[in-house]
Amino acid sequence: MSAHALPPLALTMGDPAGCGPAITAAAWSALRGDPALAFYLIGAPHLITGIPTQVIASPAEAARVFAKALPILALDGVPRIAPGRADDAAAPAIVRAIEIAVADALAGRAAGVVTNPINKALLYATGFRFPGHTEFVAHLCEAAGQAASPVMMLTGGGLRVALATIHMPLAEVSGVLGDGRLERIARVVHTSLIREFGIVSPRIAFTGLNPHAGEGGAIGREEIDIINPAADRLQAEGIRVSQARPGDTVFAEALSGAYDAVIAMTHDQGLIPVKTLDMWGGVNSTLGLPIVRTSPDHGTAYDAAAAGTCKPGSLIAALRLAATFAxxxxxxAA
Incomplete structure (x- = not known):
């Protein structure tokens, strides 16, 4: 099979009151001339204004339609909501769009899944029991009988940064780093750098948890007791990963070419450099899945949706990266 034979990407509608509709329209306008970036929206036609749209019966029709109109796999039950005014009546359709996209990707009808931003608090209020997109997509893969070992990676500004912990109080981080997650995450990142990013012999850096990577134990022992031993075990497996590097210098080292990816110990430690370098072009990817999944690295942006000032750069980057991964x-696999 040649690259041009790949099916289109599946794009979920996200929260219809947020930036999703506006950035979807802008992304189609920017990418419509490239068949390799063809995608279809799972949502409702009334969400999209200002561009031509066409309802399709199946993903197989999307490639033929894409150059002249945004292909839409229509969902029922999507309420008409003013931009910026979140409404929990949209929750079932938001969730259903994700379920359909994952099912299409698992079945080979879609080359990958790109998810528009959701409001997790809105979904929680209606019974959604997953911390976010990452965990829900992994659950859907596992429910279909496919193994999943999800790892969040942010790309942007020249960096690739995976996270050892995500939405966790800082006081709890030290207690979980030694549970085997560092080895699991490093293995997933290593495999993904080869398979998705096309890097033959990837180099990975662990950040330290403490200032100056603990400074030989003077400012904490997590590096000595947990992170460095994990790095040693991984190196014995043939994975090129550093011992703990100081968080205030390792990202500059990666930008200089010393490392192909960084595994940060905490959420903010990893996201701050990516968002500082590329606030509106960063991409959130879920590695370790049987399918490709990317997303804009920002939220629903209700205020921007209401004001008509949404920026599509991150979604465009997410679509491009998903196509590259696929x-x-x-x-x-060839």
């Missing part, structure tokens, strides 16, 4: 996976 093509590289195809090459690796």
């Amino acid at each position: 093509a590289n996976r195809q090459k690796a």
Whole structure:
């Protein structure tokens, strides 16, 4: 199978009161001329204004339609909501769009899944029991009988940063780093750098948890007791990963070319450099899944949706990266 034969990407509608509709329209306008970036929206036609749209019966129709109109796989039950005014009546359709996208990707009808932003608090209020997109997509894969070992990676500003912990109080981080997650995450990142990013012999850096990576134990022992031993075990497996590097210098080292990816110990430690370098072009990817999944690295942006000032750069980057991942996976499997 050649790269041009890849199916289109599935794009979920996200929260219809947020930026999703506006950035979807802008992304189609920017990418419509490239068949390799064809995608279809799972949502409702009334969400999209200002561009031509066409309802499709199946993902197979999307490639033919894409150059002239945004293909939409129509969902019932999507309420008409003013931009910026969140409404929990949209929750069932938001969730259903994700379920359909994952099912299409697992079945090979879609090359990958790109998810528009959701409001997790809105979904929680209606019974959604997953911390976010990452965990829900992994659950859907596992429910379909596919193994999943999800790892969040942010790309932007020249950096690739995976997270050892995500939405966790800082006081709890030290207690979980030694549960085997560092090895699991490093293995997933290593495999993904080869398979999705096309890097033959990837180099990975662990950050330290403490200032100056603990300074030889003077400012904490997590590096000595947990992170460095994990790095030693991984190196014995043939994975090129550093011992704990100081968080205030390791990202500059990665930008200089010393490392292909960084595994940060905490959420903010990893996201601050990416968002500082590329606030509106960063991409959130879920590695370790049987399918490709990317997303804009920002939230629903209700205020921008209401004001008509949404920026599509991150969604465009997410679509491009998903297409690259799908093509590289195809090459690796050939």
